[in-house]
Amino acid sequence: MSKITRIEIVDFRFEVDNIAQMGGGQRLGYSKGAKLPVTKNAIVIETDDGLRGEYVTNLVASPATRGEMAMLAPLLIGRDHSEREEIFDDLKREIRQWSGLGQGPLDIALWDLEGKALGASISRLLGGYRARLPAYASTYLGDDAGGLDSPEAYEAFAEECYALGYRAFKIHGWNDGDAKREVANVLHCAAALEGRMILMLDACCQLRRFSDALYVGRACDEAGYFWYEDPMRDSGRSAHLHRKLRQFLSTPILITEYVRGLEPKADIIVAEATDYLRVNPEYDQGITGAIKTAHLAEAFGLDCEVHACGPAHRHVMSAMRNSNFYEVALVGPDMPNMVAPVYACGYSDQLNCIGSDGTVPVPAGPGLGVTYDWDFIAHHSVDRQVFAA
Numbered sequence: 001m002s003k004i005t006r007i008e009i010v011d012f013r014f015e016v017d018n019i020a021q022m023g024g025g026q027r028l029g030y031s032k033g034a035k036l037p038v039t040k041n042a043i044v045i046e047t048d049d050g051l052r053g054e055y056v057t058n059l060v061a062s063p064a065t066r067g068e069m070a071m072l073a074p075l076l077i078g079r080d081h082s083e084r085e086e087i088f089d090d091l092k093r094e095i096r097q098w099s100g101l102g103q104g105p106l107d108i109a110l111w112d113l114e115g116k117a118l119g120a121s122i123s124r125l126l127g128g129y130r131a132r133l134p135a136y137a138s139t140y141l142g143d144d145a146g147g148l149d150s151p152e153a154y155e156a157f158a159e160e161c162y163a164l165g166y167r168a169f170k171i172h173g174w175n176d177g178d179a180k181r182e183v184a185n186v187l188h189c190a191a192a193l194e195g196r197m198i199l200m201l202d203a204c205c206q207l208r209r210f211s212d213a214l215y216v217g218r219a220c221d222e223a224g225y226f227w228y229e230d231p232m233r234d235s236g237r238s239a240h241l242h243r244k245l246r247q248f249l250s251t252p253i254l255i256t257e258y259v260r261g262l263e264p265k266a267d268i269i270v271a272e273a274t275d276y277l278r279v280n281p282e283y284d285q286g287i288t289g290a291i292k293t294a295h296l297a298e299a300f301g302l303d304c305e306v307h308a309c310g311p312a313h314r315h316v317m318s319a320m321r322n323s324n325f326y327e328v329a330l331v332g333p334d335m336p337n338m339v340a341p342v343y344a345c346g347y348s349d350q351l352n353c354i355g356s357d358g359t360v361p362v363p364a365g366p367g368l369g370v371t372y373d374w375d376f377i378a379h380h381s382v383d384r385q386v387f388a389a
């Protein structure tokens with residue numbers, strides 16, 4: 001038994017080229033020459049026998065999640081690092097008053113630690129059997145600034161992805177509530193790429209009316225989209241709304257990216273409100289929670305689609321038979337993915353991470369199987385917090 005003695009969280013900041021805020025909220029899109037400051041968190045968990053687990057956050061990074069991590073991290077001090085099931089259960093109860101997002105990164109670092117302790121990849125610990133994963137290119141939002149600013153621009157970018165090896169492509173449209181603009185893009189891309197690429201649409205919870213969700217969904221039906229994700233402004237959480245929408249549409253619905261917790265996801269399935277379940281080890285209480293979610297979907301005969309990207313996501317998906325595509329998100333023409341540039345081992349989630357066969361590899365080394373560039377993290381750090389016995 002080894003005890004957790006120290007946890008360090010380093011917040012670091014770097015710039016991403018050609019991306020800027022578009023209007024209010026978190027709408028990010030193309031802006032030539034812009035430099036967007038991005039903050040992520042690097043977590044290190046250490047034990048009294050010299051073990052070390054690491055994780056660098058991706059889409060879960062936010063001041064809110066960072067606050068939750070600071071609330072939960074002290075509760076790990078003194079505990080046996082390998083008792084992840086009990087830790088999962090305890091942290092889940094502790095964080096019930098808040099979103100729970102802060103639990104995920106800590107759990108992932110514990111899995112990295114266990115994999116390194118045993119000399120095995122997380123995929124192997126999970127019984128993983130897929131060394132490579134089919135992937136899709138998942139676009140940035142549409143803009144009016146020379147990036148993804150027209151159906152023709154989406155088509156051109158899809159062709160660029162096709163040439164790289166992608167055989168699936170997900171559109172995040174303008175998502176400004178203009179259903180007509182979304183429909184024109186849905187139909188244009190389908191006609192241009194018919195028979196060559198599988199297409200999905202993510203409306204990012206931006207359609208204001210049920211009639212708009214129905215109108216866009218019927219375009220997905222007409223064009224044979226693979227799934228229709230988070231249509232409406234309920235933030236993808238209403239069982240009644242999506243069950244009703246499913247009664248009108250033939251395109252499979254995908255929600256639960258914003259439904260937190262295993263049991264609420266089960267409730268959505270039982271209510272027949274979604275066709276695909278969503279899972280993200282960062283959002284869904286870590287690798288422990290993600291595997292439970294995958295098995296929950298499996299028990300109902302559903303596929304479970306992995307949201308966003310990162311080494312933890314790849315390990316989880318390698319052990320899921322009921323998952324179709326790995327999401328390389330977000331990408332666009334001349335628009336880098338905002339993942340932290342912290343990999344000293346060649347690992348990448350940039351657009352060109354895909355092989356010509358349309359797949360990405362699962363890291364094979366111990367734990368997460370990646371080597372973080374701690375010099376880069378230290379050089380770009382803006383804050384640091386240590387929890388110790």
Ligand SMILES: [Mg+2]
Binds near residue numbers: 202230257
């Ligand atoms: Mg989504």
